[in-house]
Amino acid sequence: MNVLLKAATIVDKESKHHLKKRDVLIENGVIKKIASSITSEKKIKELSLDNLHISRGWFDSGVSFGEPGFEERETIENGLKVAAASGFTDVAIHTNTSPVPDNKGAINFLKASAKGNAVNVHPLGCLTRQSNGEDLAELFDMNSAGVTSFYDYKQPVINPNLLKIALQYVQNFGGVVQSFPQENAISPKGIVHEAINSTKLGLKGIPSLAESLQVARDLYILEYTGGTLHIPTISTKESVALIKEAKKKGLNITCSVSINNLALTDDTLETFDTNYKVTPPLRTNEDVKALLKGLKEGTIDMVTSDHNPIDIEHKKIEFDHAMFGSIGLESCFGTLNSVTDLETTIHALTRNEVFNLPSIKISEGNTATLTLFNPNVSWKFNLNDILSTSTNAAMIGQRMKGKAYGIISNNKLVLNA
Known part of the structure; x- marks a missing residue:
């Protein structure tokens, strides 16, 4: 899985890029490069999402x-x-x-x-x-x-x-x-x-x-x-x-x-x-x-x-x-x-x-185990937001701040439909 995340704000207190907006190049499931701007010479999927933030998974x-x-x-x-x-x-x-x-x-x-x-x-x-x-x-x-x-x-x-x-x-x-x-x-x-x-x-x-x-x-x-x-x-x-x-x-x-x-x-x-x-x-x-x-x-x-x-x-x-x-x-x-x-x-x-489980820092050379999200989007949690088989949700009708776009993990990119 190869992907270039564009203009992603990194939220990781142990990373030198904490709260900075960076491009992140991931090749074969590994973070290859983090920089202010990256132009890939290869045919790599570029991912640009509104107010994209990333953190450890x-x-x-x-x-x-x-x-x-x-x-x-x-x-x-x-x-x-x-x-x-x-x-x-x-x-x-x-x-x-x-x-x-x-x-x-x-x-x-x-x-x-x-x-x-x-x-x-x-x-x-x-x-x-x-x-x-x-x-x-x-x-x-x-x-x-x-x-x-x-x-x-x-x-x-x-x-x-x-x-x-x-x-x-x-x-x-x-x-x-x-x-x-x-x-x-x-x-x-x-x-x-x-x-x-x-x-x-x-x-x-x-x-x-x-x-x-x-x-x-x-x-x-x-x-x-x-x-x-x-x-x-x-x-x-x-x-x-x-x-x-x-x-x-x-x-x-x-x-x-x-x-x-x-x-x-x-x-x-x-x-x-x-x-x-x-x-x-x-x-x-x-x-x-x-x-x-x-x-x-x-x-x-x-x-x-x-x-x-x-x-x-x-x-x-x-x-x-x-x-x-x-x-x-x-x-x-x-x-x-x-x-x-x-x-x-x-x-x-x-x-x-x-x-006692690993938590992988966002750093060049590390495996990409990341969550992609927008922390500022406002929305209301309704029945049609439920993906589970069962619908017994205590938060139905509540206002939410922030929503996940998906994850990068185990050399796979999974995004919300």
């Missing part, structure tokens, strides 16, 4: 594609097309499939299904067998198959001793343990944030305490064991404070936040729209402010779309019985760039190193 630390087991929600093939069109060169695939990926064979299936694609797939492995929370899965074998992080999707590690053993064990090969931040015993049958709105609407609540209790416990265990812990999708101001303090202590702790919790509050629940039924639940405006501040300060390491397609039979039903989840790949960048500045946005979408 974006990484989504947690997406669900359904396959295997729930192909009616999303297949791997279609999910990767959605990811590429949305600007993501790398995705970590969640473990909510059937069967779950708790062994080397299941991991190899996921990687084989994505072979030859422009988007790099990084399967997450289950922390426990069958994600049942009782016995550790085959962590070392899955690591030998390329898994760097282990997570039972949206399930807290109930047994503190199990978390202790996992954190100690993965130190042998540099693995990352994930622990969902919710103490279920505090919120039995809870479905939304516990506050004034849940009371008014008559919906069972999940208090902030359920999250902060679990986070505090996990951080105490991490301090005892060492190792690397990642807390996915925090949602409360208390969690931000706890993790900030843990980082000051020097603990090897990272965390992410779902784009849903950065842009929406529990005020949206008044419509009883099941697209807003997500986990962690949408919290208060005060929590959103704390999360955004934590993101800018570096307490929160990364933002995930938390893309989770749900078929209509499990979503378009009574709020109490609807499944949790929203798709988010298509709207992630436009939403995030609407609530924070561009450099914070790009930094939050390019933190591959959190999962």
Whole structure:
């Protein structure tokens, strides 16, 4: 794949061309030259796009594609097309499939299904067998198959001793343990944030305490064991404070936040729209402010779309019985760039190193793993913007700032139609 990007503004803090407008010549998937102006003598495709910006390829630390087991929600093939069109060169695939990926064979299936694609797939492995929370899965074998992080999707590690053993064990090969931040015993049958709105609407609540209790416990265990812990999708101001303090202590702790919790509050629940039924639940405006501040300060390491397609039979039903989840790949960048500045946005979408994955600097001689985008275009996210098989989108009707043009990755150029 050979292409000449014309007048592209480079957004990469580690590049000497950061925030400068440059021509970028890519030959056979490698950045051959970066200069103010390049005229190619060869017959190379020139790409000129309105207000073109490029950055390192974006990484989504947690997406669900359904396959295997729930192909009616999303297949791997279609999910990767959605990811590429949305600007993501790398995705970590969640473990909510059937069967779950708790062994080397299941991991190899996921990687084989994505072979030859422009988007790099990084399967997450289950922390426990069958994600049942009782016995550790085959962590070392899955690591030998390329898994760097282990997570039972949206399930807290109930047994503190199990978390202790996992954190100690993965130190042998540099693995990352994930622990969902919710103490279920505090919120039995809870479905939304516990506050004034849940009371008014008559919906069972999940208090902030359920999250902060679990986070505090996990951080105490991490301090005892060492190792690397990642807390996915925090949602409360208390969690931000706890993790900030843990980082000051020097603990090897990272965390992410779902784009849903950065842009929406529990005020949206008044419509009883099941697209807003997500986990962690949408919290208060005060929590959103704390999360955004934590993101800018570096307490929160990364933002995930938390893309989770749900078929209509499990979503378009009574709020109490609807499944949790929203798709988010298509709207992630436009939403995030609407609530924070561009450099914070790009930094939050390019933190591959959190999962021990490479993040390739925009520099001559390096492999071209790039996202192409316009950060200033204003648009409204509607049903016809959805590329996913399922349409359960919490961001429907929201105004967006910025849109991806596509990606260059694995010697392939993928552009939005």
